[in-house]
Amino acid sequence: MRRVMPFTIVTVTGLFMLVQYFIPREEFEWLYEWTLDWIIVIGCFAMLLGLWSMTYVSVSKVRRKIPGWGYNVITLAGLFFVLIVGFVPGQASLVRGSAFMHLFEYIYIPVQASMFSLLAFYIASAAYRAFRARTILATILLVSAIIIMLRLVPLGPLSAVNQWLANFILTVPNMAAKRAFWIGVGLGATATALKIMLGIERTYMGRD
Amino acid sequence: MHPSPDIGIWIGALLTLGIFSFLYGDNPYYKFCEALFVGVSAGHWFVTLFWTVFVAKLIRNVGIGLNTFITEGFSAGLSDYLHWSYIFGGVLGFLMLLRLFPKIGWISRWSLAFVVGTTSGYFFINYLVSNGLRQIEKSILSLGAEFWFGNLILVVGTFCGLIYFFFSKEHKGAFGGLARVGIWFLMITFGASFGYTVMSRMSLLIGRMDYLFGTWLGMIG
């Protein structure tokens, strides 16, 4: 019961999703939308699970006074402050201008944007430290990157040549490589999906 | 230089500087911003999911289903399966929560099985059609058309790329040569996308600079 049932569910739901693609009848269309909605609902519960695990870890760190527990207090404070501001006003909290949305605008967005802009610094340091022309392949990657980047640098007469080269790279080899990559990934992913559906691939379920 | 009066902008700017301080090194100012962000983001994510999914989909649908049962009697209620059927989604979701109790934790595997089964069926078709068939359809190019040179390289490039991703044969001799050309094409493409990403990351930094020097301190613009 504990071992067999999950894998029968996987095979049944997998084959159903496969078969319904070919059957345009209305009932199957409705079943398709209905199952996808279920998965979103289950995802919501999984989120609750994750939140519980995070709170449990933070609280245990604070109770045992592990060095740096002060930051866990701040995380818990931030978490519960948002939960209170998010739940008390009910659904209205999602409306623009509510306290919950202000928190989102003045804490979440600036930090997220700053994190992303860190990438500009990291790309510069990767360019200097990690970006070595060790092998022929790395050299090709290097030269191609520089040609594309030179489009932004005014080179006077040279710009036209560089522009033509960049245009050629973007039009022809670029598309060919992406197609080969997509076909490869496509077949690989299809094979893995088949293994899961037929219960051959079981690691994601773990064994005990 | 006229800094903005809005307290929210000040909080955002101070947090931005906190995150940038990580560039210098892991410091308490950064750790504070990180911890606050971790808490706020997890809370935000859960509240949004709670209202938009848990309430909007589960509670609302089950509510409609129930009152059709109450108002229009049992048979009409049954036919309105569109709504009350969401209860199964709720039940499976609840089973997921049982993971917390080791004794009956195994039951949560059923909902996990439902999620993984459905998405694997969806992925099987999706990847086969959009990555497989559609890409093949687009890669078949005529070599007689006016832009035949470009097409020739496109076909050769895709062909060699596929050879590189071939796992049943050692990359040696002529076969190895073709695979080498394939990885060359891949490396040119990766170089091009690296070049592009530098531009988009720099524009993100420019956006932050506008926020700090413009919106916050009002020095430029």
Next chain:
Amino acid sequence: MDRYSVKMRKLQAFVFFLLFSSIVIFPPDKAFAQEEAEMPASPTQVEASDTPNDNGHSITVKWKLSADDGAGKNNVVVYEVLRSDSPEGEFELRGMVPAGESVFEDQGAKDKQSPNYLPSHKQFYYKVRAKGDGIQSESLVSAPAYAYGQWFHTGKFPVFVAVIAFSAFALAFINLARKGKELYVRPLAGIEAVDEAIGRATEMGKPILYIIGLGSADMIATIASFTILSRVAKKTAEYQTPILIPCYDAVVMAVAQETVKAAYMEAGRPDIYKEENIFFLTSMQFAYVAGVNGIMLRERPATNFYLGKFYAESLILAETGSVAGSIQISGTDEIAQIPFFVAATDYTLIGEELYAASAYLGREPVLLGTLKGQDWGKAVVIISLILGAIAASLHFQFFLDLFRVQL
């Protein structure tokens, strides 16, 4: 509808327009203008049938063009299609089609409340009206027809063939592998380094950091990562090196815990399995990266694995990892992140190589079998690519249509 027939239709419309305007601008003789406009001949053979390949709620109406459309008096401007519940009943206008066209799809809605609701399995009668300027003539009423959903979408036949062929290849090779046939898989640079990397961690007495990426448990890249994690965990059990797995997704965390526990049991060391080393950090992209950075700088792991679905944060992980001086093995099927992994980590599994790595590492017959199935699939693609190029340059339309999929 590919470009070829679109050009034909444009040609027809243009020729017709030319013909029509030439009559209006230079009338053959004065007499024609005074004569009262005559009624165009009515369209004939009106047939209605269910629109194929759909979920019902739509009926296609076909008819033979009116004799005065494009010839004869040539004064048909538009055709109006009318529908009613019974032959004598009151007909309502369903749509208009310009002259020269003889097909109309009466598309209804499937939602009962919508005004345009067209129930399946309900008899409908159609007639077509050829309209000149003001004067019109109607066809006879068509035989009844009703809309219904088909059981098989003929437009998706190429996909059906592909599904059957692909599954057959994979299952055939799995059976071969199960019967013990030796299946060759070429070595993958990234994966060969796994043993050496774990050995290094053990010598230095430092933990191993395994990042499963931001994907959810059902994503193909994450599942491939689970398979590799299960073998890496078996090695860390044997070498008794701690393995740290900060997780981004609650379900992934649950599965990772079970995978590692099972691997430790298989290696006969359930006692040193520590569940708290596999924990949920946060489900926000950059909070997660910030947290992982902190771990890297504090724990200084000897080896970092980045295998799974990665997005913009991949460069931060790889860069911080190189600062902490660890060996880094990366692999993802997100094409936009591969350049950073190639630039900043020691070994990178590119796209499909990530999927192949699990087969290569475990050498399990089943995984090798499906990998062979994939390779054969690729062989078919390569052959059809070459044949396609030849067919396209010699304009064999038939071959190209084989791959056309109507959704």
Next chain:
Amino acid sequence: MDNGKSNLYDWMMNLDRRWVYLVIGVVVTLTAIAPFKVPVYVTPEVRNIYNFVESMEPGEVLMIGVDYAPEAMAELHPMNYAITRQCFAKGIKLLLCCLHQNGPGMVEQVIAQVSKEYDKVNGVDYVYLGYKPYPAITILAMGQNFRIPFPEDYYGTSLDSLPMMRNIVNFDNVQAIINISAGSATEYWINYANGRYNAKLAIGVTGVMTSDYYPFLQSGQIFGIIGGMKGAAEYEDLAEKGGYISRKKDQLTAFKSMPIQTTTHIVVILFIVLGNVGYFMSKKVK
């Protein structure tokens, strides 16, 4: 071996990352505060679009399909403003539609501001059709007749009562379509608007998407691409030379941020070259 040489490269190689960050930080701040005018090399794919709009007669209609949300505003608003100002200055009529669910606000923002600048009248000089979900179906329907998916415009007035829409039925009555997008709708514009109805189509997309659409330029399905911030800056440069937008009124937003892109790119390229020179030299010394 000369000891001085080898430790110079070792020092270069193990330079602390924070110097690299400092250099980028200083370069960006300096260019932000004292921006200098950097000439932008205008690519043919942007010039084609500008020249086409330039060749249109007053009274002719240009359609702009806007499919982006606030996140892509930084890259796509500049090109949207530049094209709209050029059209209104030349008396070209605009037909606008939106296929992204949180995009309607973007269109309204641009058209409200620019129509005030050139005092253009809604319904006479421009029509905004509004938003409909399912881009593929909407474009297919618009190819038959705009009135099928959009019986009324964004503000609720029926299309037939708008003077400008009198002789406009479908894509054949529009000189060209420019699709300014950050997402998936571009694919439908190409496959359906151009593929099925042969409408003359050009696109303006975010930087990251640009490389994926060059093959469509080569195959002739689209006649131009405005790629990201750089493309927008090129278009603004042309529009400024044409006298449609002016630096004084701060109407060159993309162009204004170009100097920072240029300086940071020069720095990144120098880092790559320096890093590799250091690497090869130190290898040769060992």
